[in-house]
Amino acid sequence: MDSPESFADLLPATRRALLHRIAVAQSEGRAPSLVAAVVREGRRVWDGARSCVEGHEPDPDVQFRIGSITKTFTAVLVLRLRDEGLLELDDRLVKYLPETASEAEFGTAGRATIGQLLSHSAGLTTESAGPWWERTPGALRPGLVDVVQQPSTRHPAGREFHYSNVGYALLGALVERLRGESWGAVLRREVLEPLGMGRTTVLPEAPHAGGWAVHPWADVLLPEPLEDTGRMAPAGQLWSTVGDLCRWAGFLAEGDGKVLDAATLGEMRQPTGAVHAGEGYGLGMQLLQANGLAHAGHTGSMPGFLAALWIVPEQRLAAVVLTNTTTGIGGVGTLAADLLRITVEHEPRIPDPWRPLPSVDPDLLALTGPWYWGPTGYVLRLRAERGLELTSVTGQLRGIPLRAEADGSWTATEGYWNGESLRIVRGPDGSVSHLDLGTTVLTREPYPIAGPTPGGVDPAGWRGL
Known part of the structure; x- marks a missing residue:
C-alpha cells in the first residue's frame, strides 16, 4: 500500500523538469554557475547544478554569497531576544542604543521601533552613507554612525514599506549590545551550531564560488570584489551552501525549540502592511503569492551573486537557488518559485490521513x-x-x-x-x-427577533414582497 514515505524521492519526470528549468535559466541568463535544490517534508529530495565549465558544476557544499537572505538570520536573533523578554517589538531603538538619540549624528533613526526596523517600515534610507557598501571594505565604516545617511529617513516611520539595509545594520548592533559580543559570534552560537549549519559563515571558506559580473552586450566576465562589509554585515554578508540553506528552509517552515518555536516563525510570516501585486513583507521575511501558492523567505544579491530561498509551508516544500552573477537569470526569486510550481504540478502533496480527535469537550x-x-x-x-x-x-x-x-x-x-x-x-x-x-x-439564526443583534431587529421579522 502506498504511503507518503513511498514518495520520498521525486519522480524522474519531475527531476528532469526541474533540471530543464535551471538549465534554461543558467544558459539564457549567462550565469557562470548555478546550483539549486528542492526540500520536501524537511528532506532535500532534489538538487541540480549547471556551469559554464563542463564537469565543474558546484555541488551542494560549495559556498555562495547569499546577500539579503542574511536578514532572515538577523530577524531570528532579534525575535529570540523578544521571546526571552529582553525587548518588545514596540520598543524604540534608542532604548537599547542610547547613542541614536543624537539627531545630529543619527537623525530620527533612534525613534524607530524594533518592529518597524524588522518590517522595513521605519522610513530609513535604503542604503548606508557612501561609498557603496557592498563593494567597499567595512573598515570605511568603523562606527555605527558611519552607516547612517543624513537625513536618515525618506518617509515618516510607520507610514509605508521602504526597504532599508541600514535598518538591519542597526538591528545587528542591537543584538551585539544586548548579547555583549559580535553579531557573527552570536549567530554562530545561537543559530548555526544548534541547527548544524557548519558551512554558513561570515567570511568565505573553501570551497566557495567567485563572484562575477557578465558584460551586458558581450559574453565576457569581470570578477567582483568579495568585501567584508563590517557594520553592514547583518543586512547581507553571509556565505552559505545549498545544503545548509535546505536546513534553514526546514527550520523557517517548522521551527526548532533549540532556536525559535513554530509559533514565532509563523508570526514572522504574517504580513505587516499592505500586500502589493502579490508581494509583502513580514518580520524579516519576504512574502509572495505566486502560482496559487503562498511563499515566504527571501531573495538576496551582492556584487557577483544572486540567491533565493522560498518555503511553502502549506505544501511542506522549499526551494533554494544560488548563482554567481551580479545580474541575470530572469529573476532569481521567480526561478525558485518556478521550482516549487513544477514540483507541485508534477507531484501534489499527499495529505496526511484523517484522524479523529483523541478526546472532545x-x-x-x-x-x-x-x-x-x-x-x-x-x-x-x-x-x-x-x-x-x-x-x-x-x-x-x-x-x-x-x-x-x-x-x-x-x-x-x-x-x-x-x-x-x-x-x-x-x-x-x-x-x-x-x-x-x-x-x-x-447568532444561531440570521437576525433573530429576540436575539442580541446590535441595533435591534424589525419586530415583524422576515417577510416576502
Whole structure:
C-alpha cells in the first residue's frame, strides 16, 4: 500500500523538469554557475547544478554569497531576544542604543521601533552613507554612525514599506549590545551550531564560488570584489551552501525549540502592511503569492551573486537557488518559485490521513455548526487542542484558525479578524446567547427577533414582497 514515505524521492519526470528549468535559466541568463535544490517534508529530495565549465558544476557544499537572505538570520536573533523578554517589538531603538538619540549624528533613526526596523517600515534610507557598501571594505565604516545617511529617513516611520539595509545594520548592533559580543559570534552560537549549519559563515571558506559580473552586450566576465562589509554585515554578508540553506528552509517552515518555536516563525510570516501585486513583507521575511501558492523567505544579491530561498509551508516544500552573477537569470526569486510550481504540478502533496480527535469537550462540540453574522452564514468547526475554525458557508472565506487561550477565549490568527478575540456570551440561565468576535455578533439564526443583534431587529421579522 502506498504511503507518503513511498514518495520520498521525486519522480524522474519531475527531476528532469526541474533540471530543464535551471538549465534554461543558467544558459539564457549567462550565469557562470548555478546550483539549486528542492526540500520536501524537511528532506532535500532534489538538487541540480549547471556551469559554464563542463564537469565543474558546484555541488551542494560549495559556498555562495547569499546577500539579503542574511536578514532572515538577523530577524531570528532579534525575535529570540523578544521571546526571552529582553525587548518588545514596540520598543524604540534608542532604548537599547542610547547613542541614536543624537539627531545630529543619527537623525530620527533612534525613534524607530524594533518592529518597524524588522518590517522595513521605519522610513530609513535604503542604503548606508557612501561609498557603496557592498563593494567597499567595512573598515570605511568603523562606527555605527558611519552607516547612517543624513537625513536618515525618506518617509515618516510607520507610514509605508521602504526597504532599508541600514535598518538591519542597526538591528545587528542591537543584538551585539544586548548579547555583549559580535553579531557573527552570536549567530554562530545561537543559530548555526544548534541547527548544524557548519558551512554558513561570515567570511568565505573553501570551497566557495567567485563572484562575477557578465558584460551586458558581450559574453565576457569581470570578477567582483568579495568585501567584508563590517557594520553592514547583518543586512547581507553571509556565505552559505545549498545544503545548509535546505536546513534553514526546514527550520523557517517548522521551527526548532533549540532556536525559535513554530509559533514565532509563523508570526514572522504574517504580513505587516499592505500586500502589493502579490508581494509583502513580514518580520524579516519576504512574502509572495505566486502560482496559487503562498511563499515566504527571501531573495538576496551582492556584487557577483544572486540567491533565493522560498518555503511553502502549506505544501511542506522549499526551494533554494544560488548563482554567481551580479545580474541575470530572469529573476532569481521567480526561478525558485518556478521550482516549487513544477514540483507541485508534477507531484501534489499527499495529505496526511484523517484522524479523529483523541478526546472532545461536549461544551465545545455544542458550539460547532452554523452561525450567522446578520444574514451571512458561517460554520464553526472544532479542531485539535481546543482550537476552533471559522469558515463561510459559501466557501468563499478561507478557514480562520482560532487559538484557544487560557482565559477561555479564542484568538483569530489569520484573515480579517486576525488578532481579535472570540468570546462565548451566555444568557441569564447560563445557555449560550451568541459569540462575540471583536464585537462582531454571531447568532444561531440570521437576525433573530429576540436575539442580541446590535441595533435591534424589525419586530415583524422576515417577510416576502
